Amino acid sequence: MKKINPRKTDFIDKVKEISGQNIGLCFQCGTCSGACPNWAETDLLPRQLMRRIQLGLKEDVTSARMPWICASCLKCTAQCPRGIDMARVMEAVRLLSLRENIDYVHPDALPKEIIEELPQIALISSFRKHTA
Amino acid sequence: MKLSYLPGCTLKTKAKDLDISAVAAMAALGIELEELPRWNCCGTVYSFAQDDLMHQIAPVRNLIRAQEQGGKKLVTVCSFCYNTLKRANILVKNDAEKLKTLNTFMDEEPDYKGNVEVVHLLEVLRDDIGWAQIAKKVKRPLTDLKVAAYYGCTLHRPKEAAIEPPNRRTALPELLETLGATAIIFPEDNTCCGSYQIVANPEIAMNRTRDIVTSAREQGAEIMATSCPLCQSNLRQMQKKLKGKEGFEEMPVIYFTQLMALALGLNPEVCHFEMNAGNLQPLLESKGLLPVGASL
Numbered sequence: 001m002k003k004i005n006p007r008k009t010d011f012i013d014k015v016k017e018i019s020g021q022n023i024g025l026c027f028q029c030g031t032c033s034g035a036c037p038n039w040a041e042t043d044l045l046p047r048q049l050m051r052r053i054q055l056g057l058k059e060d061v062t063s064a065r066m067p068w069i070c071a072s073c074l075k076c077t078a079q080c081p082r083g084i085d086m087a088r089v090m091e092a093v094r095l096l097s098l099r100e101n102i103d104y105v106h107p108d109a110l111p112k113e114i115i116e117e118l119p120q121i122a123l124i125s126s127f128r129k130h131t132a
Numbered sequence: 133m134k135l136s137y138l139p140g141c142t143l144k145t146k147a148k149d150l151d152i153s154a155v156a157a158m159a160a161l162g163i164e165l166e167e168l169p170r171w172n173c174c175g176t177v178y179s180f181a182q183d184d185l186m187h188q189i190a191p192v193r194n195l196i197r198a199q200e201q202g203g204k205k206l207v208t209v210c211s212f213c214y215n216t217l218k219r220a221n222i223l224v225k226n227d228a229e230k231l232k233t234l235n236t237f238m239d240e241e242p243d244y245k246g247n248v249e250v251v252h253l254l255e256v257l258r259d260d261i262g263w264a265q266i267a268k269k270v271k272r273p274l275t276d277l278k279v280a281a282y283y284g285c286t287l288h289r290p291k292e293a294a295i296e297p298p299n300r301r302t303a304l305p306e307l308l309e310t311l312g313a314t315a316i317i318f319p320e321d322n323t324c325c326g327s328y329q330i331v332a333n334p335e336i337a338m339n340r341t342r343d344i345v346t347s348a349r350e351q352g353a354e355i356m357a358t359s360c361p362l363c364q365s366n367l368r369q370m371q372k373k374l375k376g377k378e379g380f381e382e383m384p385v386i387y388f389t390q391l392m393a394l395a396l397g398l399n400p401e402v403c404h405f406e407m408n409a410g411n412l413q414p415l416l417e418s419k420g421l422l423p424v425g426a427s428l
Contacts, residue, residue, distance in 0.1 A: 037323050126330075
């Protein structure tokens with residue numbers, strides 16, 4: 001019988017390695033979800049994303065919108081009662097896609113007005129977070 | 133007193149008003165902000181990845197420039213530069229091996245020794261000058277001006293890089309009160325403005341702008357003070373988009389350094405108000421802080 005979303009331990013290890021965080025510490029209290037200012041715009045809440053990482057459900061995690069609408073504001077990190085730096089976990093998930101050369105933002109497709117209007121810190125940080 | 137100063141890229145272009153008003157206000161307080169002779173981009177965002185040292189080169193190179201200038205402190209005004217440099221500094225001070233790798237890689241540079249302290253301008257005002265000294269120099273008190281003290285993220289998170297202990301946001305309100313204004317504390321004062329999501333998901337910046345401005349309004353603020361050029365830019369641009377939407381009332385946004393320059397009695401020209409949102413002038417005029425009809 002074919003398994004749906006088979007558990008991938010190498011995926012869990014990669015997230016742990018890049019983020020430096022002990023994923024197993026999370027006991028699913030949901031404080032991170034409550035802290036996230038972008039909760040209304042996401043598909044999976046931070047807690048739900050974390051659970052899927054713990055279970056090694058790679059496809060669910062890499063196809064989620066959550067890591068890509070995260071603005072690294074660190075509210076989740078600041079409030080986690082287990083001391084997990086959730087922002088680093090989000091970054092690790094983004095990097096796993098970016099390191100396969102899958103860009104989320106395409107600088108060459110940005111309208112000229114946007115580039116002229118925005119300050120450098122907006123553009124550079126967007127490219128740093130969202131391009132390979 | 134002279135202090136090494138890193139303005140950063142945005143303060144030389146889209147946020148010139150922040151740079152010029154900061155330098156002028158500090159000069160009026162007797163501190164010369166001495167710009168580093170050859171600074172580079174700080175990298176804007178601190179790299180979170182454990183296996184990525186490449187993105188620490190830019191901030192550490194700036195720390196080497198500060199070391200060369202000889203001062204103990206490196207002052208930043210931009211919240212992004214502050215956070216990135218502060219955290220890179222913490223990283224290399226606590227990890228000798230990573231510092232060695234970086235120093236070896238930048239073999240054209242002198243080694244960074246880890247002795248520079250990265251500070252934000254608000255810390256200099258609070259710790260090196262003090263509110264009492266600033267109060268003595270206020271010539272045009274910001275009486276009756278109700279200013280929301282908006283911190284954004286990077287002056288307070290993570291806690292090891294914060295300018296104050298967690299959940300104690302007092303430096304900015306205390307400065308505003310020192311300048312004669314009424315500081316408004318509001319629930320969303322450290323909520324993210326949407327940051328770099330303005331590029332990929334502008335609706336997030338728009339929704340956060342609505343949350344932040346509405347929260348400040350509800351507490352009675354009529355103007356918002358910021359330190360971060362990206363907060364300023366997002367709040368400015370997204371408010372234009374929110375204009376006329378039900379239940380939304382615009383609020384002018386100003387840098388705390390512009391308010392300082394005004395209160396210290398400097399020529400309003402150093403504030404470059406022409407760069408701020410359009411509805412700033414009528415408010416400042418109505419409070420007697422600007423000559424009526426002044427061309428900005």
